[in-house]
Amino acid sequence: MTRKILVSSLAAVVVGALATPALAQSARDSINVVGSSTVYPFTTTVAEQFGRGGKFKTPKVESTGTGGGIKLFCNGVGPQFPDVANASRRIKAAELASCAKNGVKDVVEVKVGYDGIVVAQSKAGVALALSRKDVFLALAKNVPDPANPSSLIPNPYTTWKDVNKSLPAVKIEVLGPPPTSGTRDSFVELYMEAGCRAYAWLDALRTQDEPRFKRACGTVREDGGYVEAGENDNLIVQKLTANKDAVGIFGYSFLEENLDKLKGALVDGVSPTYESVSSGKYPASRPLFIYVKKQHVGVIPGIAEFLAEYTSEKALGEEGYLADKGLVPPLKSEIGKIRDDAKNLKPLKL
Amino acid sequence: MNSTNKPRKTPQETQAIVERSLSRRYWAERRFRLYGLAAVTAGMLFLVYLFFVIFSNGMGAFRQTQVRLPVYFDPAIIAPEGQRDIESLRAADYPALIRAALKAKFPEVEGRAATRELTRLISGSASFDLQQMVVGDPGIIGTTEEIWLLGSDAVDLMAKGRVERDVPEDQRPLSDTQMGYFDKLESEGALALKFNANFLTGGDSREPEKAGIWGAVVGSFYTLVLTLLLSFPIGVATAVYLEEFAVRNRWTDLIEVNINNLAAVPSIVFGLLGLAVFIGFFGLPRSAPLVGALVLTLLTLPTIIIASRAALKAVPPSIREAALGMGASKIQTVAHHVLPLAMPGMLTGTIIGMARALGESAPLLMIGMVAFIVDIPQGFTDAATALPVQVFLWSDSPERGFMEKTSGAIIVLLAFLVVMNTAAVILRKRFERRW
Numbered sequence: 017m018t019r020k021i022l023v024s025s026l027a028a029v030v031v032g033a034l035a036t037p038a039l040a041q042s043a044r045d046s047i048n049v050v051g052s053s054t055v056y057p058f059t060t061t062v063a064e065q066f067g068r069g070g071k072f073k074t075p076k077v078e079s080t081g082t083g084g085g086i087k088l089f090c091n092g093v094g095p096q097f098p099d100v101a102n103a104s105r106r107i108k109a110a111e112l113a114s115c116a117k118n119g120v121k122d123v124v125e126v127k128v129g130y131d132g133i134v135v136a137q138s139k140a141g142v143a144l145a146l147s148r149k150d151v152f153l154a155l156a157k158n159v160p161d162p163a164n165p166s167s168l169i170p171n172p173y174t175t176w177k178d179v180n181k182s183l184p185a186v187k188i189e190v191l192g193p194p195p196t197s198g199t200r201d202s203f204v205e206l207y208m209e210a211g212c213r214a215y216a217w218l219d220a221l222r223t224q225d226e227p228r229f230k231r232a233c234g235t236v237r238e239d240g241g242y243v244e245a246g247e248n249d250n251l252i253v254q255k256l257t258a259n260k261d262a263v264g265i266f267g268y269s270f271l272e273e274n275l276d277k278l279k280g281a282l283v284d285g286v287s288p289t290y291e292s293v294s295s296g297k298y299p300a301s302r303p304l305f306i307y308v309k310k311q312h313v314g315v316i317p318g319i320a321e322f323l324a325e326y327t328s329e330k331a332l333g334e335e336g337y338l339a340d341k342g343l344v345p346p347l348k349s350e351i352g353k354i355r356d357d358a359k360n361l362k363p364l365k366l
Numbered sequence: 367m368n369s370t371n372k373p374r375k376t377p378q379e380t381q382a383i384v385e386r387s388l389s390r391r392y393w394a395e396r397r398f399r400l401y402g403l404a405a406v407t408a409g410m411l412f413l414v415y416l417f418f419v420i421f422s423n424g425m426g427a428f429r430q431t432q433v434r435l436p437v438y439f440d441p442a443i444i445a446p447e448g449q450r451d452i453e454s455l456r457a458a459d460y461p462a463l464i465r466a467a468l469k470a471k472f473p474e475v476e477g478r479a480a481t482r483e484l485t486r487l488i489s490g491s492a493s494f495d496l497q498q499m500v501v502g503d504p505g506i507i508g509t510t511e512e513i514w515l516l517g518s519d520a521v522d523l524m525a526k527g528r529v530e531r532d533v534p535e536d537q538r539p540l541s542d543t544q545m546g547y548f549d550k551l552e553s554e555g556a557l558a559l560k561f562n563a564n565f566l567t568g569g570d571s572r573e574p575e576k577a578g579i580w581g582a583v584v585g586s587f588y589t590l591v592l593t594l595l596l597s598f599p600i601g602v603a604t605a606v607y608l609e610e611f612a613v614r615n616r617w618t619d620l621i622e623v624n625i626n627n628l629a630a631v632p633s634i635v636f637g638l639l640g641l642a643v644f645i646g647f648f649g650l651p652r653s654a655p656l657v658g659a660l661v662l663t664l665l666t667l668p669t670i671i672i673a674s675r676a677a678l679k680a681v682p683p684s685i686r687e688a689a690l691g692m693g694a695s696k697i698q699t700v701a702h703h704v705l706p707l708a709m710p711g712m713l714t715g716t717i718i719g720m721a722r723a724l725g726e727s728a729p730l731l732m733i734g735m736v737a738f739i740v741d742i743p744q745g746f747t748d749a750a751t752a753l754p755v756q757v758f759l760w761s762d763s764p765e766r767g768f769m770e771k772t773s774g775a776i777i778v779l780l781a782f783l784v785v786m787n788t789a790a791v792i793l794r795k796r797f798e799r800r801w
Contacts, residue, residue, distance in 0.1 A: 046741075046749070048652075057764060060738040061572040067740050068494045070456045076653060076749045077738040079759075096649060248762050250769075273764045276529055276537040335482070337490060341572070342764060 044095040047075035047322055051085025051102030052198050054131055054267055055304050058343045059102050059326075065337065066325045072318035075100075082198040089307065090115035099312045099319055103305045104131065104198035109366045122310035122363035127354055128326065130344040132268035132293035132301040133203050135281040140260040142184040144176065144281040148299060151283075152211025153179045154188050155242050157235040166217055171237045191245040191252045192236075192265035199249075203265055204234045206300040253278065268293055268301075269342025294344040301344070310361050323358045327351075420773050420780075427774025430562035430575055431517035431525040433488060433551060435467040438510045439500065450504050458500070460493035461485070464515065471556075472547060483544055487551075489516035491576040514560065519574045519767035524548060525559060528766070539766075565774060569740045570756065574767025577760070579778050581742045585655055585735070585750030586724060586782075592659030592746060593666060593723050598716050600663075601670030605712070608671075609678040610700050629668035636665045637729030645733060652734035653749040661729045666719035673715020677708040710797035717790040721783055727754035753779045 049059055056079040067074025080088065082103045089101035090111060107123070115123060135146060153159050154176065158168040176183035193200040212233030213219040221229040236242045245252045245264070252264040257277045264278075268288055271280050280288040284299050292298040306326065313319045325331060331338050332345050332354075339345055346354055356362075375383075441448070443466070444458040468484050469475065475484050492515040499513075500506060520539035523529045525548075535542050551557040568578025604625075612618045640661035644650045650657050681704050689699040730736060736755050743750035751759070753775065760772040 053762070056738070057572065063738065064572050064740055068491075068497075074740040078653070078734055079736060079738075079762075096651070249764070250761060267764075269764045273766055276533050340490075 044316055046073035047100060047316055047318055048098040049075055049077040049100040049102060049306075050080050050088045050098045051078075051100075051306075052082040052104040052304075053079045054082075054104040054198055055102035055128070055306065057269065057341055058128065058304070058338050059100075059306065061338060061341050062322070062326045062331055065331070066318075066322055069325075072321065075318075075322060077102075082201075086111050086307070087114075089309065090118055090120055092118045093120055093309065093311045095316070097309075099309050099316050100322075101307045103307060105201060105302065106305060107307060107364070107366075112364070112366055120309055120311065122361070124308040124310055124323075124358065124361045125364040126306050126308065126323065126327065126358045127346055127350070128304050128306055128332065128343070129338065129346055130293055130296075130301045131202075131304055132288050132298050132344065133199065133206055133265065134268050134271045134288040134300070135207075135263055135265055135283060136256065136271050136278045136288075137263045137281060138256050138260040139277060139279050141263075141279075142186060143279070144183065144263070145285070146183070146281050147180075147214075147284050148207050148211035149214040150176070150180050150183065150211070151207045152214070152233065155190060155236055156208060156212070156233065157237045158232065160215055160218070165215060168232060171239070171241070174241075186261050188241045189259070189262045190242050190265065191255055191262055192242060193249075194244040194246065199265070199267060202302045203300075204236075206302060208236070209233045210299070267342075268344065272342050290339075290344060294347065304343075307364075308358075308361070310363060313361060320361075327355045327358045420776050423770055424773025424775075424777045426526050426528075426770040427565055427777075428562050429526075429559045430565070431522040432514040432558060432560045433517045433521070434512055434514050434556040434558075435464070435471060435488075436510055437463055437467045437496065437513050437515075438470075439463065439496075439507045440466065441508050444500060444507055452501060455501050455504060456497060458497070460496045460500075461490075463496055464488055464493060472550075480543070483541060484547060486518055487521050487540075487544060487547055489518045489573055489575045491571065491573050492516045514558075516575050517557065519765060520544075521548060521557070522575055523766055525552075525557065526770075528770075565771070566778075569742050570738060570751070570759075571740065572738075572765075574763075574765050574771055577768070577771055579753070579756060579775050581739060582751050582753045582756035582775070583778070585658075585739075585743050586752040588655035588743060588746055588750060589658040589662060589752055590720060590724060592655065593662045594716070594720060596659065596663040597666045597670055597719065601667050601716070601719075602674050602712055604667075605671050605674030605678060606700060606705065609675050610704065611696070625668050625671055628664075629672060632728075633665055633726055634728040634732065636661050637732030639664065640729065641732045651747055651749075653737050653739070653751075654747045655735075655743065655750045656746045657733050658730055658735050658750075658752065659746075661733060662723040662726060665726065665729060666716075666723050669719040669722065670712075670716050673718070674708070674712040677711025677715065678704060680711060681707045707799060710794055710799075714790045714794050717786055717793070721786045721790075724752075724782060724786070725754055725779070727752070727758055730755055753782070 047063075049063070056077060060077045063075040063077050066072065078085075078098075082105060085098075085101045086103060086107060089098050091097050107125070112123065115121075135144070135151065137144065153171075154173060156171060159171050159173070161167050161169045173179050173188060175185050175187055177185040179188070192203060209222075209230075212229075213222065218229065218232060221232065245255065249266040249270045252266055253270060253274050256262055256264045263281070271278055271288060272290070286292050286298050288298055293301045308319065308323060328336075330336055332351065333339070334345060334348070336345065345351070440463065443462050444455065444460075449455075465481065465485055468488070469481070472484060475481060495516065496513075517525070524531070524538075524540055524545075529538060531538075531545070538545075540548060548557065564576065565578050567580050568576065569581035571577040608618060608621065640657055644657045644660050645652055650660075685703050685707065686699055689703045690696075694702065727736070730752055734749075735751055736759065737749065737751060738759070739749050739751055741748075757772055757775045757779065760768045760775060
């Protein structure tokens with residue numbers, strides 16, 4: 017009996033060792049998608065509908081974050097590299113260049129819609145009507161000195177009233193995403209930098225010395241006013257319901273799902289609703305993209321059909337299933353061009 | 367010197383001293399017991415609270431709201447030209463069947479917007495169930511059947527009372543008109559909570575009402591089987607060699623320190639290693655249970671080696687000496703006598719290592735097993751997720767319906783852990799020998 021155990025365990029080791037090299041990657045029959053966690057809920061919905069159609073296997077969708085996803089996507093051409101990348105911001109010129117260096121020549125950009133970055137709080141809290149300048153002043157590490165606006169001092173504000181007399185005297189306590197998140201990048205761009213530009217000299221800095229502008233405007237305070245609440249937006253929602261004075265920052269779809277517990281703050285006088293985000297009236301909305309590797313079309317089965325499904329009226333239309341999932345679809349005036357570019361696989365040029 | 371000068375105490379005096387201190391000593395003992403009891407109680411309270419939260423949130427996942435509708439499998443919708451091939455049956459407009467069935471139930475509803483509100487009561491994936499029925503048995507076309515269709519997650523939330531009825535309309539997932547339909551269906555007995563078999567047998571889905579755990583269970587199974595096949599023989603062989611054969615010198619000391627060190631390395635590090643070596647260098651597929659198993663093998667090996675060595679050490683030297691004395695060779699001593707006696711301890715260590723591997727999600731994050739995968743994996747190189755990863759993915763989804771699915775998945779994971787740990791206890795109880 018003992019001998020049997022020994023022999024069988026030895027056999028298992030040998031089998032394991034032999035099996036490993038024999039499994040080198042061969043051709044793939046399902047689409048691989050990587051990238052942004054913000055676009056993930058929408059791409060997965062399309063993937064599921066696409067797979068249930070029955071002609072192709074359901075695509076695999078990984079949530080790696082925009083930056084990580086584009087890096088994987090740009091690593092090369094071949095079945096071991098992903099075919100599609102989700103992005104909650106536009107691809108950067110440097111990223112496109114690294115793609116080209118690795119042989120990924122033609123990248124097709126498809127704008128799939130918009131996401132609003134909302135500032136939300138518990139329904140029990142005192143309603144906030146913020147300007148983006150208020151948000152910048154409340155959350156930046158260094159702010160312009162009220163006495164001498166052309167110099168920066170460490171952020172002295174502890175309540176919203178300190179920031180702006182018309183706001184309630186509630187302690188500044190903001191739960192938001194950590195720096196690794198695409199939502200954080202967008203928050204910094206749409207709120208912090210936009211609010212910062214209310215000061216003329218800082219706005220001038222943007223064209224003269226961009227790195228300094230980014231440092232001055234994009235650095236978030238670390239003294240407890242801003243709490244990094246992790247990538248999990250549901251966690252922020254839970255913490256907001258437990259603490260009526262806290263304010264949270266996340267994507268519009270989470271607000272829409274939790275309207276019975278949360279309310280969105282007015283930003284520059286506009287409240288975050290489906291209509292205001294899609295029309296661009298809400299100041300903090302950002303476009304969402306997917307990027308497709310043209311060289312894989314025709315090699316990996318189903319990519320062209322997947323794109324057709326993604327841009328179809330059934331998915332991306334105003335009443336499509338993605339709108340049900342909280343995506344704010346592209347404007348009617350844009351959608352024709354988006355559909356054509358996706359169909360013709362028009363390569364992106366920056 | 368002192369003792370001789372002191373007057374000797376009589377037994378009575380000693381007795382008195384002891385009696386005086388006795389109550390203090392009893393009290394100290396009682397206090398110590400109380401501390402221990404308090405510690406255990408506090409731990410139990412946390413555990414009970416945790417279980418209460420998970421079960422009260424998660425039991426709902428095992429029941430799902432379904433709506434009974436008489437569905438007419440209209441040949442004019444499914445196969446207008448009378449075709450019966452699978453391809454065109456698949457492509458037919460099944461949502462239209464559901465719309466027609468709903469309209470037959472609520473004939474007063476008219477207009478596009480109102481119809482849309484009505485169809486939102488039924489899950490978007492219900493049409494795929496009809497598709498499966500028709501493709502499975504085309505003979506059904508032309509008949510009318512009473513079918514329990516999946517309700518949408520909004521209906522499910524209302525039926526389970528997760529959202530209060532009396533909140534204002536724009537903050538409720540169902541509008542006032544939809545509540546009217548809801549109440550009518552409920553009063554007719556056409557809306558009920560039913561056992562959600564799909565949660566245990568289905569793959570992942572973006573619709574909370576359709577999402578199932580089976581894909582993740584199968585992924586975890588493939589990963590763990592391979593982990594066991596790789597780590598148990600390697601671990602036991604290492605332990606036997608180090609404990610029974612190796613000479614003790616600086617090299618074996620170094621190896622021992624390294625093994626103990628590896629046991630304490632954060633698991634994400636093994637994930638990074640797997641990403642660089644197995645995927646980057648050997649070119650193995652991302653998201654495959656094979657790579658997951660290789661990474662988890664590295665993770666569990668130190669645990670198994672340490673437990674196996676402890677089990678070997680616990681075998682009394684007299685056994686070895688007796689075997690050697692009877693003329694057995696070294697390998698016979700180990701294989702015939704020491705190893706069988708140490709086996710229960712080794713198995714216990716292995717199962718505990720496996721239980722840890724089952725609960726790991728951090729290293730799988732790096733090798734792409736955190737992904738949306740609908741199809742049930744068919745082998746070691748198919749894309750797969752694992753149970754803890756499924757918990758992580760669902761907890762991060764915006765749809766409210768996923769909250770209870772998250773807890774439901776935790777319950778399933780806990781059940782597997784309980785089974786494994788119980789097996790470890792039983793193995794130890796049954797086969798352990800004491801000397």
